[in-house]
Amino acid sequence: MCCAFLALVLLGPRIFGAFWWIFQPTRWQLAFNNFPADNIWWIWPILGIVFLPWTTIMFIIVSPGGVEGWDWLWLGIMFVADIASYSGGAGRKRIPGYEGY
Secondary structure (H helix, E strand, O other): OHHHHHHHHHHHHHHHHHHHHEEEEEEEHHHHHHOOOEEEEEEEEHHHHHHHHHHHHHHHHHHHHHHOOOHHHHHHHHHHHHHHOOOOOOOHHHHOOOOOO
C-alpha cells in the first residue's frame, strides 16, 4: 500500500503534466515562450516536470493572465508541496516513541 501511494505521489503529477503537454501544447508554449531563449522554450517545461511538477502545473494554470498578486501564493504553496514530496520522511526516526511500523 505504501509503495502504491509513493508511486502515485512521485509519478502522478509528472504523468499528468506530460499528458497535458501532449494534448494542449499551445498552452504550454504560451506559458513558457516569454523566457529569454525563445528557440529552446521547451527545456523549461521538461525541467519543471522532472524536478518541480506541482509548481510547473500551477504555473501553467496561472500564467495565461500573467503571474501577479495571489498567483504568487499558489506558486509558493505548490513549491512547498514539491519540496515536501522530496523530504517527507526525513525526520521520522527522530520522533520520540516512533516505532517505525
